[in-house]
Amino acid sequence: MSKYSLIKVKYMIKKDLVIIGGGPAGLCAAKMVAEANQSCMLIDRNQILGGQLIKQTHMFFGSEKQYAKTRGIDIAEKLVEDVKKYSDLIDIWEDTTVVGLYQDKVVTVLKNERYVKIQAKAIIIATGASEKVLAFENNDLPGIYGAGAVQTLMNVYGVKPGHKIVMVGSGNIGLIVSYQLMQAGVNVLSIIEASPKIGGYKVHASKVRRLGVNIETSCTIKKAIGHENVKKIETIKLDENWKEIEGTEKEYEVDAVCIAVGLTPLTNLLSMIGCQMKYVSELGGLVPIINENHETSIENIYVCGDASGIEEASSAIVEGYLAGLHACKKLGKFHPKNDELMNEYHQQLTNLRNGPFGEKIRIGLKKQGVCKDVS
Amino acid sequence: MLVKDGVATYEQVISRFPKQEFLVKPKAIIECYENIPCNPCSTSCPFDAITILEDINQLPKIDFDKCTGCGVCIYNCPGLAIMVCQIIGDKVRFKIPYEFLPYPNESETWHAINRKGEIIGDALIEKVMLTKRQDRTAVIQVLVDKENLYDFVTIRRKI
Numbered sequence: 001m002s003k004y005s006l007i008k009v010k011y012m013i014k015k016d017l018v019i020i021g022g023g024p025a026g027l028c029a030a031k032m033v034a035e036a037n038q039s040c041m042l043i044d045r046n047q048i049l050g051g052q053l054i055k056q057t058h059m060f061f062g063s064e065k066q067y068a069k070t071r072g073i074d075i076a077e078k079l080v081e082d083v084k085k086y087s088d089l090i091d092i093w094e095d096t097t098v099v100g101l102y103q104d105k106v107v108t109v110l111k112n113e114r115y116v117k118i119q120a121k122a123i124i125i126a127t128g129a130s131e132k133v134l135a136f137e138n139n140d141l142p143g144i145y146g147a148g149a150v151q152t153l154m155n156v157y158g159v160k161p162g163h164k165i166v167m168v169g170s171g172n173i174g175l176i177v178s179y180q181l182m183q184a185g186v187n188v189l190s191i192i193e194a195s196p197k198i199g200g201y202k203v204h205a206s207k208v209r210r211l212g213v214n215i216e217t218s219c220t221i222k223k224a225i226g227h228e229n230v231k232k233i234e235t236i237k238l239d240e241n242w243k244e245i246e247g248t249e250k251e252y253e254v255d256a257v258c259i260a261v262g263l264t265p266l267t268n269l270l271s272m273i274g275c276q277m278k279y280v281s282e283l284g285g286l287v288p289i290i291n292e293n294h295e296t297s298i299e300n301i302y303v304c305g306d307a308s309g310i311e312e313a314s315s316a317i318v319e320g321y322l323a324g325l326h327a328c329k330k331l332g333k334f335h336p337k338n339d340e341l342m343n344e345y346h347q348q349l350t351n352l353r354n355g356p357f358g359e360k361i362r363i364g365l366k367k368q369g370v371c372k373d374v375s
Numbered sequence: 376m377l378v379k380d381g382v383a384t385y386e387q388v389i390s391r392f393p394k395q396e397f398l399v400k401p402k403a404i405i406e407c408y409e410n411i412p413c414n415p416c417s418t419s420c421p422f423d424a425i426t427i428l429e430d431i432n433q434l435p436k437i438d439f440d441k442c443t444g445c446g447v448c449i450y451n452c453p454g455l456a457i458m459v460c461q462i463i464g465d466k467v468r469f470k471i472p473y474e475f476l477p478y479p480n481e482s483e484t485w486h487a488i489n490r491k492g493e494i495i496g497d498a499l500i501e502k503v504m505l506t507k508r509q510d511r512t513a514v515i516q517v518l519v520d521k522e523n524l525y526d527f528v529t530i531r532r533k534i
Contacts, residue, residue, distance in 0.1 A: 057512075059453035061413040063431050069415035071510065094380050183475060202409045203454025210529050212492030215380050247434045314412070329440030355410040355432025 011117075015041045015091070015353070016331055018120040019324075020269065024313050025305025026126035029077040029327070030318030032341075034086035037326070038333035041118065042083065042090055043109060045097040049083070051128055052148070053176060053313065057157040058176050058181075062314035065348055072313070073155075079317075096178030101125075101273045104298065122300040122327050125270060126320060129263035129284065134168065137223035143230035147177045147260035154184050162256025166193040166233055168221050172200035174260035178208045181258075189252050192219040192235055194242065199223050201357075204214020221248060224257060233257055263310045273298060282364030283309030291371045294323040301329050304341050307314035311353075312362055318348050348355070350374060377408060383489045385504040389527050392460075393439040399501050401444025401468070405435050407454065419451035420466035435454040455500045458528070468501070469531055473515045478503050487519045495523055498530045 016102055019032060022044030048054055051116045055074025056066070059086040067075045083090055093111060100108035107118040131146040133139070145153075146159055153159040167178045170193035178188045191208065196218050200204045205215060210341045218238045237248035258335050264285040271277060276297035288296045289307045295302050304323035305316035322345050325335055333340060352375055353361050362374040377383050383406060391404050405416065405425070410432045417427040417435055424441035425435050425448060437509040444459045449472050479485055479500040487498040502516035519527050 031467075059512075062410060063412070063414050064418055068413060069419070069510075070454050104458055198381060201454065202377050202381060202404050203378070203407065203411075203456045206383065206406070206490065209381035210488060210490055210492050212488075217379050251410055312412075351429075351431055352412045356410055357411055357534050358432070368394075 004371075006346060010304050012106075012114065013041075015039070015118055016121045017041070017124070017327060018043065018118055018122075019124045019126060020101075020107070020129055021126035021305070021307070022046070022049040022092075022094070023126060023128050023134060023305060023316065024244075025128070025307070025320035025323070026051070026124070027083050028295070028306060028317050029088050029124050029126060029302075029324035031082045031086075031329045032081070032206045032321050032324030033369040034083070034089040035323070036333045036335040037089070038328040038331060040091070040112070041093060041120075041279060043093045043096050043097070043098055049080045049092070049094060049307075053079070053245055055151040056176075056313075057146075057155050057180060059346040060314060062312070062347070062352060066314035066317050066352070068314070075313075095141040098269060101269045103273055111181040117292070122302070122326055122331055124304065124323050125264040125296075125307055126303070126305045126312075126316075126323070127269060127307045129310055130266050131259070131265050132262045134170070134221070134259050135260050136221050138226070138230070139224060141224050141230045142228065144224060144257045144259065147173045147258050150181065150256075150258050151177055154180060160184055160186060161258075162189060163255045164252075165258055166221075166235075166252050166254050167258045167260060169193065169260035169262070170198045170200055170205065170215055170217070171260060172204060173209055173263075173322045174258075175204035176202040177258060177260060178213060179204070179211075182208070182211055182213070188213050189254065190235075192221065193217045194220040194238055196240070200265045220244075221257070230254060230257055263306065265307050265309060268308060268357055270296065270301075270303065273301060275301060275303075278368060279292050280309065280367045282360045283368060287364075289369055292318065292370055293326040293371055295326065300327075300330065309361070309364055314353050315349060315361075318345050318352070322346050322349075343373045377463055377469075383408060385525065386413055387397075388490070392525065397439050397461060398462040400462060401459045401470070402439050402442050403437060403444060403446070403457055403459050405437055405448070405449055405452075406456045406458075407452075408426075410434060411454075413453060415451045415453060416448045416457060418446055421445065421447060426456075439452055444470075448495070449514050450509040462521060462522070462524070463518075467524050467527070467529060468516065468518055468520050469498075469520050470514050470516050473513045473530070474511070476504070477529065479515060479532070485517070485532055486518075486532050487523055487527050488529045489523075489526040490528050494531070495526050497519055498527070
């Protein structure tokens with residue numbers, strides 16, 4: 001190691017505010033913070049900012065306030081543009097992985113193979129989510145993908161993940177990725193769903209059904225067959241108690257399987273720093289306990305977006321704005337329209353979570369300790 | 376059944392159509408059956424014909440007297456759940472959203488497809504519209520037999 005880099009390693013960078021994660025929540029938090037004339041550092045482990053938005057080619061739901069009817073890829077571009085306008089206030093570190101978070105608010109990162117320490121006064125954690133996996137025989141065969149990987153291959157890199165595929169899971173991700181697979185010319189043989197009802201929006205279900213894809217509810221994957229890669233899968237029907245019904249096995253010849261069975265908050269950093277956590281199944285698993293200001297049990301540690309509970313990207317956007325406003329307010333920097341914006345964003349969140357699809361989220365948030373933004 | 380296989384029932388479908396005498400002029404058919412948080416159809420309508428109340432989880436309501444069948448809502452609906460239809464003699468002219476390449480060419484004949492993805496007849500391609508405002512959702516104008524009024528939903532290339 002050269003003398004120069006040794007000096008660099010010892011050096012502790014000081015920042016008032018560090019935002020971890022450059023997806024919709026982190027980007028929107030950074031924007032609010034900069035608008036309040038507060039500087040911050042935005043760290044993301046990917047080479048391109050935007051989180052999952054950069055592979056979402058479909059139009060978003062919600063209201064136009066959260067970029068409804070705009071495609072995810074274009075929302076990413078807009079949000080990144082907003083943040084880059086404030087290059088004097090927002091220090092963006094892309095391709096940088098946070099490897100440690102400590103109670104004295106020291107963030108340690110790996111950047112260009114170098115270990116760097118940052119001392120923060122406040123931290124906003126917007127790390128998003130990871131995909132849930134499904135246990136079945138041979139689930140580690142090549143060709144068995146998570147839906148996120150399929151979307152990345154197709155929509156970021158332009159690579160077809162397979163030719164004949166079965167989708168496991170009919171939530172919005174399963175339905176949307178099926179549609180996008182068909183746009184890419186992949187033959188989607190079936191969408192199977194363990195629950196007796198389709199999980200996602202029915203408009204998405206109707207979109208794939210009219211293209212001729214069968215959606216089979218009360219059905220799960222039993223095993224994958226193949227040596228070097230997946231060649232076939234066997235599915236089986238489930239009864240009302242989710243027990244397998246013998247004799248209902250069905251085989252599909254495939255070269256890929258896509259697993260889309262839900263997301264779980266990415267909370268490792270929150271656990272590491274010692275935030276109080278709680279298991280809330282409605283929010284996707286282990287979540288931090290937060291107050292109505294998006295602050296965790298540790299003062300000045302905030303969380304927003306999927307990391308605090310799985311919801312839609314539209315909610316992550318609004319939560320990001322709110323976490324940003326709260327964090328800089330506590331640091332003594334008021335957004336010129338602070339009160340007006342807070343009311344507006346709280347109203348937007350309540351509105352987004354209001355319908356039948358928001359019911360699970362409303363129950364989850366009450367368990368998590370947030371009583372605001374749900375009616 | 377919609378919640379089981381993604382196919383709306385006949386009753387659901389016809390509940391979204393006006394009386395046939397309205398369809399001498401083009402009208403939007405909004406197949407939004409579920410309370411989801413979404414409102415671009417309402418905010419994009421240039422004639423204020425589509426209303427979603429304060430709570431964006433409400434279903435859209437369309438006023439067929441105000442609807443001109445202009446088709447702006449077709450490509451603004453993130454769920455691709457809106458089409459425009461007009462009865463012309465023994466035929467129906469539909470405008471539908473379409474997001475697959477290659478696009479059809481005018482005057483080709485494609486399959487007419489129902490909500491289950493089955494072939495129900497022919498669809499004559501009259502127009503392929505794709506302006507910048509449509510943001511990569513093409514609108515295809517087709518002519519199908521009137522008997523397919525409540526069945527037709529999309530098109531598929533003949534192979």
